[in-house]
Amino acid sequence: MIGFWSVPLLFALPLALGIVSLLAPPAWRARLGLAGLLPLLAASIAVFAHLVLDGPHTYALGNWNAPLGINLAVDGLAAGMVLLTAVVSSLCAIYAWVYLRDQPASSSFFWPLLWFLWAGMNGIWLAEDIFNLYVGLEVMGLAAVGLVALKATPQALAAAMRYLLAALLGSLAYLLGVALLYASYGTLSMAGLQEAATADVTTQVALALIILGLLLKTALFPLHAWLPPAHGGALTPVSALLSALVVKGSFYILLRIWMVLGTEVTPFATAQLLGILGAGAVFYGGWMAWRQHHLKQLVAYSTVAQIGYLFLFFPLVTGTGPEAARLAWDGTLMMLIAHALAKAALFLSAGNLILAVGSAHIGHLVGISRFRPMSLFSFGLAGVSLMGLPPSGGFTGKWLLLNSAILSGQWWWLIVLFLGGLLSAAYIFKVFRMAFREGPQVDHSVTPPLTLDVTALMLAASAILIGLTAHLPLAWLRIGSPFGAG
Amino acid sequence: MSGALVFAWSGVVLFSLGLFGFIVHRHLLRRLLAFNIMGSGAFLVLVGLAQDGRGIDPVPHAMVITGIVVAVASTALALVVFRRWYRASGRTDLPEDT
Numbered sequence A: 001m002i003g004f005w006s007v008p009l010l011f012a013l014p015l016a017l018g019i020v021s022l023l024a025p026p027a028w029r030a031r032l033g034l035a036g037l038l039p040l041l042a043a044s045i046a047v048f049a050h051l052v053l054d055g056p057h058t059y060a061l062g063n064w065n066a067p068l069g070i071n072l073a074v075d076g077l078a079a080g081m082v083l084l085t086a087v088v089s090s091l092c093a094i095y096a097w098v099y100l101r102d103q104p105a106s107s108s109f110f111w112p113l114l115w116f117l118w119a120g121m122n123g124i125w126l127a128e129d130i131f132n133l134y135v136g137l138e139v140m141g142l143a144a145v146g147l148v149a150l151k152a153t154p155q156a157l158a159a160a161m162r163y164l165l166a167a168l169l170g171s172l173a174y175l176l177g178v179a180l181l182y183a184s185y186g187t188l189s190m191a192g193l194q195e196a197a198t199a200d201v202t203t204q205v206a207l208a209l210i211i212l213g214l215l216l217k218t219a220l221f222p223l224h225a226w227l228p229p230a231h232g233g234a235l236t237p238v239s240a241l242l243s244a245l246v247v248k249g250s251f252y253i254l255l256r257i258w259m260v261l262g263t264e265v266t267p268f269a270t271a272q273l274l275g276i277l278g279a280g281a282v283f284y285g286g287w288m289a290w291r292q293h294h295l296k297q298l299v300a301y302s303t304v305a306q307i308g309y310l311f312l313f314f315p316l317v318t319g320t321g322p323e324a325a326r327l328a329w330d331g332t333l334m335m336l337i338a339h340a341l342a343k344a345a346l347f348l349s350a351g352n353l354i355l356a357v358g359s360a361h362i363g364h365l366v367g368i369s370r371f372r373p374m375s376l377f378s379f380g381l382a383g384v385s386l387m388g389l390p391p392s393g394g395f396t397g398k399w400l401l402l403n404s405a406i407l408s409g410q411w412w413w414l415i416v417l418f419l420g421g422l423l424s425a426a427y428i429f430k431v432f433r434m435a436f437r438e439g440p441q442v443d444h445s446v447t448p449p450l451t452l453d454v455t456a457l458m459l460a461a462s463a464i465l466i467g468l469t470a471h472l473p474l475a476w477l478r479i480g481s482p483f484g485a486g
Numbered sequence B: 001m002s003g004a005l006v007f008a009w010s011g012v013v014l015f016s017l018g019l020f021g022f023i024v025h026r027h028l029l030r031r032l033l034a035f036n037i038m039g040s041g042a043f044l045v046l047v048g049l050a051q052d053g054r055g056i057d058p059v060p061h062a063m064v065i066t067g068i069v070v071a072v073a074s075t076a077l078a079l080v081v082f083r084r085w086y087r088a089s090g091r092t093d094l095p096e097d098t
Helices: A002-023 A026-054 A077-101 A103-126 A130-148 A153-183 A192-196 A200-216 A227-235 A235-263 A268-291 A294-309 A315-319 A322-357 A373-386 A393-407 A414-437 A450-468 A472-477 B002-023 B028-051 B057-089
Strands: A058-059 A070-075
Touching: A002 A026, A002 A103, A026 A077, A026 A103, A026 A200, A026 A472, A026 B002, A026 B057, A070 A077, A070 A103, A070 A130, A070 B057, A077 A103, A077 A200, A077 A227, A077 A235, A077 A322, A077 A450, A077 A472, A103 A130, A103 A235, A130 A153, A130 A235, A130 B057, A153 A192, A153 A227, A153 B002, A153 B028, A153 B057, A192 A227, A192 A235, A200 A235, A227 A294, A235 A294, A235 A315, A235 A322, A268 A294, A268 A315, A294 A393, A294 A414, A315 A322, A315 A393, A322 A373, A322 A393, A322 A472, A322 B028, A373 A393, A373 A414, A393 A414, A393 A450, B002 B028, B028 B057
Parallel strands: none
Antiparallel strands: A058 A070
16 A cells, blocks of 8 residues: 555655755755655655555556546556666765765755656656656656756766757657657557557657657667767766666667567567667677776766667567567566666776776776775676676576577577677776786875765675576566566 | 648648758757757647547647647756856867767
């Protein structure tokens, strides 16, 4: 019961906190933010627990029913994303609280923007119709642009502007697609569209617009150019939030819409094309990450590569057998969760290393392993998951994708999984090689506050833990999924 | 062609014109104006196409009102970021090197 009534709180709380913290004096905003984390975390856990105990359900906001009211659907995937968002955002918020202590100007706007970002993301996870997905996408996107612009350097402002232009173009393409779908089916709800879907030209054009818009927002290769400056150039906790959660927002919408319309409507080649673009992202992102000299740019290009793996979902789930499709679903979600946790950890620990040596240049990390082993340990632990080594979440995800590829006879995706892992190893070890080289014998590095190291370590450890206990989260995520609760 | 379809086609034309301007222009204010023209085009398609042969439908109107709010908010944010960028760099366009 508590879980059921907590559903509207997932928006009401962050929106209220966002507005209140804008009205509050800047000095109070951080304390208000820390106080607000706890109820929001509790509401997220309550919604998830309710799902696990009582199964999927829908919720009509304010008892107004669709089409003029807003219906929310809570299934395993939605509740899982709500919980993931709560965990990653809370840890990033605690990190930001310490990290931004001596930057009052950034800190005072970080908190309101964080709350709006959170509300937008929860809006996406729970939306049951394609128009509220658009609204959620916009709330999340605008808050994210604001967060990038917090670091008021010219580079960060240019990155924010580029990000905003890409996001606006992407969402207008999506909106035009929604307009075409509504015109031909007279409904916006996912369930209604699934029933009515036919493979006519209007639907295909609409779907093409929606897919293009979302690819631009997800930064899939070759539409990725806006991502590295925005993610690599932002403040560290912002980079972590953007790479871990925000790019997943548009991917999540694509995945949902594909399950509703894509498998019926699109030609077989579209799914293969998405997979090929994903493979291109894995290779290009990995190669570019290896070539970077700026530590956070390396991590940002690693996000470009990791997004590529998620797009192997489409060829593995379209026109393949039920068992291969189910494995692809499990594997993709595991990759998504593992990447969210590992990438947040990687950005936060990279931020700690940069704080320690006072420079973002990888060459300046020489000898840091002797003095800052904990920051480096978090970096390595997160790297294990990104490389896909056992027993991490990244390994489990890749293993499931690999089985799905074998089962559906599409052996060529195995090459992508294998070479992608090698490339990740190359850029992670590039950092380690510097860190373990013999350097100065005297410790000149700054000690980052313990909280910063602990939050990064907690995220990295959970990326490993999720792989060790993979069967439980995977069973929960299947509740109410298109592949049954099996 | 019914009246509603005329609106929908005008919307398509506006959207395409806006897209053209968005891609061709480098001055950020022009690109922002182009974005707003694209948005108006999308709203016209939304209202016009849905009413073709079905009569008055309140749902697209509700969506367009929401869409206008989103477009105003996006434009305001873009203007703020643009002004800061202009003050920091003295440029009205983005560097193309990255």
